[in-house]
Amino acid sequence: MIVAQGLVEAPVLDALFKLAPKPRPEDALRALGERAVQDAAIGVAQRMRELAKEEDEARLTTGRNSLINYRRFYVGGVGVGLVLSGNAKSPYEWWVFAASNTKPSKKATKFCAEMRILRAAKDMHCTCIGGLAVVGENQPDGRSGKLRKTLDPCAECRDMLRSECNRHMLRQRTLIVTAKPHSQVRYVETIPRMMTAHGEKW
Ligand SMILES: [Zn+2]
Numbered sequence: 201m202i203v204a205q206g207l208v209e210a211p212v213l214d215a216l217f218k219l220a221p222k223p224r225p226e227d228a229l230r231a232l233g234e235r236a237v238q239d240a241a242i243g244v245a246q247r248m249r250e251l252a253k254e255e256d257e258a259r260l261t262t263g264r265n266s267l268i269n270y271r272r273f274y275v276g277g278v279g280v281g282l283v284l285s286g287n288a289k290s291p292y293e294w295w296v297f298a299a300s301n302t303k304p305s306k307k308a309t310k311f312c313a314e315m316r317i318l319r320a321a322k323d324m325h326c327t328c329i330g331g332l333a334v335v336g337e338n339q340p341d342g343r344s345g346k347l348r349k350t351l352d353p354c355a356e357c358r359d360m361l362r363s364e365c366n367r368h369m370l371r372q373r374t375l376i377v378t379a380k381p382h383s384q385v386r387y388v389e390t391i392p393r394m395m396t397a398h399g400e401k402w
Pocket residue numbers: 312313314315353354355356357358
């Protein structure tokens with residue numbers, strides 16, 4: 201892959217530091233509701249989506265037949281949260297992780313951007329995920345059949361969000377921001393509300 205994670209995520213970290221240099225869980229939970237952070241997060245999610253597309257375009261021009269995404273259905277995402285700093289005066293520091301989805305073939309296991317974000321959050325011992333930003337073309341949901349104006353996490357990702365091993369990182373007020381690529385259309389809601397839209401309980 202051609203992605204340098206640290207560089208891609210920098211605009212979100214900058215916006216978060218401006219919002220709260222010494223963040224508390226409360227700051228993490230409001231972050232994606234703040235316009236500057238939201239714009240940065242959508243921009244980075246979109247960038248991750250573009251990088252994945254560019255990767256496959258490069259593979260196609262060099263005649264490699266393995267694409268990272270055989271359906272060419274690209275989704276970029278960013279997670280924003282807190283990790284423990286080990287400093288008593290300022291116990292938390294910002295955590296940001298950007299990812300895109302992959303599914304190299306029909307038979308291959310799919311890995312969504314949201315799955316990668318959750319895995320990274322767990323690996324980093326993230327104590328509170330304040331929000332997720334997801335950019336992708338909307339399509340009817342594979343389980344609920346709902347076609348919303350933007351793309352929500354898929355059924356498997358929603359199950360992952362709810363699962364015992366991840367739930368402790370999320371709060372009732374953890375936000376999800378979803379946007380269409382290159383569009384002003386975006387939704388901001390809590391994860392439980394997004395689940396309700398699919399007829400599911402948090
Ligand atoms: Zn998914």
